[in-house]
Amino acid sequence: MAWKTFKWPIYHILVAALALLMLYPVFWMLFSSFKESRTIFVTASSLFPTEWIWQNYVTGWKGTSGYNFGTYILNSLTIVVIATIGAVISSSLIAFGFARLKFKGRNIWFALMMMTLMLPGDVVLVPQYIIFTKLGWVNTILPLVVPSFFGMPFFIFLMVQFIRTIPAELDEAATIDGCGKFRLYFRIILPLLKSSLATAAIFSFYWKWEDLLGPVLYLNSPEKYTVSIALKMFLDSESASNWGGMFAMSILSLVPVIAVFFAFQKQIVQGMSTSGLKG
Amino acid sequence: MSLRNHQSLRANMTGYAFISPFIVGFLAFTLIPMFISLYLSFTSYNLFTPPKWIGLGNFEKMFTSDPKYWNSIRVTFTYVLVGVPLRLIFALFVAMILNTKSRMVGTYRTMYYLPSIIGGSVAVSIMWRNIFSNDGIVNSLLSALGATPVKWFGDPNASLTMLITLSVWQFGSSMLIFLAGLKNISVEMYEASSVDGASPVRKFFSITLPLLSPIILFNLIMQTISAFMTFVPAYVISKGEGGPMDGTMLHSLYLFRQAFMFSNMGYAAAMAWVMLIMIAILTAILFLTSKYWVFYETEKGR
Numbered sequence: 001m002a003w004k005t006f007k008w009p010i011y012h013i014l015v016a017a018l019a020l021l022m023l024y025p026v027f028w029m030l031f032s033s034f035k036e037s038r039t040i041f042v043t044a045s046s047l048f049p050t051e052w053i054w055q056n057y058v059t060g061w062k063g064t065s066g067y068n069f070g071t072y073i074l075n076s077l078t079i080v081v082i083a084t085i086g087a088v089i090s091s092s093l094i095a096f097g098f099a100r101l102k103f104k105g106r107n108i109w110f111a112l113m114m115m116t117l118m119l120p121g122d123v124v125l126v127p128q129y130i131i132f133t134k135l136g137w138v139n140t141i142l143p144l145v146v147p148s149f150f151g152m153p154f155f156i157f158l159m160v161q162f163i164r165t166i167p168a169e170l171d172e173a174a175t176i177d178g179c180g181k182f183r184l185y186f187r188i189i190l191p192l193l194k195s196s197l198a199t200a201a202i203f204s205f206y207w208k209w210e211d212l213l214g215p216v217l218y219l220n221s222p223e224k225y226t227v228s229i230a231l232k233m234f235l236d237s238e239s240a241s242n243w244g245g246m247f248a249m250s251i252l253s254l255v256p257v258i259a260v261f262f263a264f265q266k267q268i269v270q271g272m273s274t275s276g277l278k279g
Numbered sequence: 280m281s282l283r284n285h286q287s288l289r290a291n292m293t294g295y296a297f298i299s300p301f302i303v304g305f306l307a308f309t310l311i312p313m314f315i316s317l318y319l320s321f322t323s324y325n326l327f328t329p330p331k332w333i334g335l336g337n338f339e340k341m342f343t344s345d346p347k348y349w350n351s352i353r354v355t356f357t358y359v360l361v362g363v364p365l366r367l368i369f370a371l372f373v374a375m376i377l378n379t380k381s382r383m384v385g386t387y388r389t390m391y392y393l394p395s396i397i398g399g400s401v402a403v404s405i406m407w408r409n410i411f412s413n414d415g416i417v418n419s420l421l422s423a424l425g426a427t428p429v430k431w432f433g434d435p436n437a438s439l440t441m442l443i444t445l446s447v448w449q450f451g452s453s454m455l456i457f458l459a460g461l462k463n464i465s466v467e468m469y470e471a472s473s474v475d476g477a478s479p480v481r482k483f484f485s486i487t488l489p490l491l492s493p494i495i496l497f498n499l500i501m502q503t504i505s506a507f508m509t510f511v512p513a514y515v516i517s518k519g520e521g522g523p524m525d526g527t528m529l530h531s532l533y534l535f536r537q538a539f540m541f542s543n544m545g546y547a548a549a550m551a552w553v554m555l556i557m558i559a560i561l562t563a564i565l566f567l568t569s570k571y572w573v574f575y576e577t578e579k580g581r
Binding site for chain 1: 290292293294304305307308309311313315373376377383388394399400409414415416419448500501511518531534535538547555558
């Protein structure tokens with residue numbers, strides 16, 4: 001039958017076309033980063049630059065407030081790494097407690113944890129800012145990393161779900177062999193939890209790398225700025241109209257994000273499909 | 280103390296030792312801040328002088344003499360009530376076309392999910408701003424099609440439309456969750472209904488939608504809460520101003536401006552509480568009505 005022969009080619013053409021349409025804005029930004037600033041909007045409708053201007057990456061790298069993007073990238077990385085380590089360690093400990101230990105009040109605490117998962121952040125935004133200000137933590141990275149060390153509800157939930165799939169016989173065997181609870185966590189569960197730890201680390205990386213509100217609130221000297229603020233500043237100093245440089249650095253800021261995505265695709269997609277709480 | 284009691288005490292202590300980081304964090308970063316925020320919502324506080332108790336003053340101002348607040352509520356509800364359904368419909372549509380056994384599906388899934396993975400970044404908001412600028416590609420496309428270009432930054436409705444398109448564009452995470460749900464629906468169901476002569480439309484409404492309804496509820500609630508909290512795109516696209524004419528003044532942005540630009544901490548806290556209550560009511564409505572439209576297999580199957 002004719003339809004059967006054409007069905008798959010037509011399917012692939014339509015699906016691929018829609019996918020390209022989805023990605024067009026990204027490609028547009030990528031190619032605009034190689035256009036001369038003045039011509040970006042004149043030639044907005046044509047994707048490819050007539051002349052490839054690599055200079056944008058040089059001018060963009062210089063930034064707008066006297067520090068270059070090297071500084072901003074290093075600042076972002078510092079925050080991301082510390083917060084991620086904290087989040088992964090603390091969340092896995094807490095998840096082990098919820099999933100494997102029996103104690104009074106466990107269900108209540110678990111319910112509270114699930115509620116904070118759904119709590120809109122705006123309610124605690126102002127008081128947290130006040131607390132961190134009183135503690136003298138403003139203009140340090142402490143407000144951006146310390147909370148991660150107390151477990152992230154999303155990751156705890158993810159890991160609890162995973163630990164529940166690990167057979168309880170393992171625990172029993174280890175306990176009979178005289179293994180304490182901490183050793184059980186550290187020696188038996190943690191190694192099995194690797195994929196969940198990786199998923200949590202990846203999401204933590206994304207959230208911290210892309211975070212704008214935290215750095216805007218808590219960092220106020222330019223040498224401490226993160227990549228997000230630096231990009232935002234480009235936009236504010238539009239009078240210079242260094243469009244090319246701004247697009248170049250926007251692309252640069254996405255490189256780690258996209259690289260991690262392609263490296264851990266499977267992990268990310270699985271993490272998303274099984275729990276999927278990210279915006 | 281008997282041996283048994285001793286053992287259970289020990290077990291309880293071990294349990295609490297493991298979850299203690301959560302308890303400490305919960306108290307320090309959630310519970311205590313919530314009480315502070317509740318207290319502040321009844322005060323006038325600028326961070327530098329002690330909070331002054333004004334009773335219901337903030338709420339009174341909010342509801343009676345702050346048109347900008349009402350505007351932010353209107354803008355936010357439009358953003359959520361239009362954006363979230365569109366996003367979910369699109370996510371379901373894409374999930375359905377990707378629910379095949381074709382070898383390319385993995386690649387497509389990646390391509391459709393990519394916008395969501397970079398979606399929260401400042402770079403994407405900057406890009407979006409430029410795509411919709413007066414001489415950007417969207418307008419070039421509109422004029423090429425013979426339509427009149429739109430002043431996206433001159434008309435509050437147009438700029439809100441632009442924000443909504445950005446949110447719809449990032450449908451990827453809902454799409455993946457739908458896809459996982461679709462994979463769980465057994466092929467036999469569809470085959471059986473084919474034997475009975477059901478049309479694809481019929482199959483969609485009597486098999487796909489009911490079996491997917493728990494996942495739709497989940498997506499609806501999570502997406503609604505996060506949409507109410509949207510901040511970065513509005514902040515970046517409007518350069519922190521919420522313009523034009525407050526057209527992109529989402530609630531979070533207005534709260535941010537009240538708290539950190541005008542130092543009205545008490546007012547911002549009151550705003551946050553009203554929003555929390557509104558979200559809680561909306562979520563409760565979704566949960567309560569869900570028994571009429573969410574179908575759980577285990578209830579009916581046996």
